[in-house]
Amino acid sequence: MLQQEDLNFLLTNRIPRIALTRLMGKFSQIRNPLLARASIAVWRLFTDLDLSDAKQQKFDSLHDCFTRELVAGARHVDMAENVLSSPCDAIVGACGRVVDEGKGRQLFQAKGFPYSMQDLFGPSQDTSAFQDGMFVTLRLTSAMYHRFHAPQDCTVEHVTHIAGDTWNVNAIALKRVERLFCRNERAVLRARLKSGETIAIVPVAAILVASLRLHFLDLLLHVDYRGANELACQASFKKGEEMGWFQHGSTILVFAPKGFILSPGIENGSRIQMGQALMQIPGAA
Structure with missing residues (x-):
């Protein structure tokens, strides 16, 4: 098993990741039904x-299928007002409380591997709203539905x-690369x-997946994006x-403030679908 994990890690991470991601992006956009069917x-x-x-x-291209x-x-979307539903199909990764420690507000990408919310959100963002709050890591496999x-x-x-x-951002890499999401x-x-x-x-990109479409900004964020990094908006949903999509598959982390609790069945390794109850607000109507 260890040798298999070593090989998987080498094949997916010890390669020119960004170059391969650019290449895959171009290949997936080729509009040829025969090529798409074979791929x-x-x-x-x-x-x-x-x-x-x-x-x-x-499908005319791999992109259309992705x-x-x-x-x-x-x-089915759980429409209860006290429920925060899952934004996507996913496998639940690490989840639980945001721990407030000496190094700042911390959470885990895998057992024993903590990272800071500030590192994840970037220096411009205030994370105080999530002190003692709740987080869930949602990992999308390449075969899953990729809209959120x-x-x-x-x-x-x-x-x-x-x-x-x-x-x-597979399970093997999360065990080996510290602060991977950051x-x-x-x-x-x-x-x-x-x-x-x-x-x-x-939403966090990964190898072959560094493209994120946000409908409300009419913008594609990707490895070669050179526009503004801070984007003010006022988009109601x-x-x-639907808010947007990944070009392939990756990870979405959801954060909620103190008072939210995980819904029943939300635990490490659970497979869930978009719309399923993810968190609940105690005492809400």
């Missing part, structure tokens, strides 16, 4: 890709783009719920409404 067939040999709930069944829409009703949605009625008020690397390309979306609380949604 998807190879992709299926290595993943559990399931397109049965895809709105479109034939960013596919679902048929209406394919996901509003977890509650909310208004996105600010986006911070932070340039970085494109390390693989090294990779990412965006910090600050949003205010209808009930007044502030939440944060942090209804719960379950």
Whole structure:
């Protein structure tokens, strides 16, 4: 098992990650139905890709398949007002309380590997709203549905783009690379719920995946993005409404303030779908 992990780590991280990510981005955009069909067939040999709930069944490019829409009703969104729903399909990684220690507000990417919220959010962001709050790490595999949605009625008020690397964010790398999420390309979306609380949604890029489309800014954030890093906005969303997508698959971290608790069944290793209850606000209507 150790030798397999070593080989996986070498193949996915000891390579020119950013160059390979750029190459994959160009390849995925080639519009050729035959090439797309052949590429998807190879992709299926290595993943559990399931397109049965895809709105479109034939694709002109790999990109179209990666960013596919679902048929209406394919996901059920928990509409309870006291529930923060999952923004995406995912496997739950580390989750729990944001620990306030001497080094600042800390959380874990894997057992025994802490990192600071300030390092993740960047020096421009105030993380005090999440002191003693709750976090959940949501890992998207390459085969999963890659669009993400509003977890509650909310208004996105600010986006911070932070340039970085494109390390693989699989379980093996999380055990070996300290502060991995703080090294990779990412965006910090600050949003205010209808009930007044502030939440944060942090999409993190990875190898082959350093592209993030945000509908409300009509902007594609990627490894070669050279625009403004601080992006003020005022974009309102209804719960379950689509916010954007990854070009492939990666990780989303969700942060909520003190008082939120994890919903039943949310624990390390759980597979969940977009719209499933992620956190709850005690005492809310």
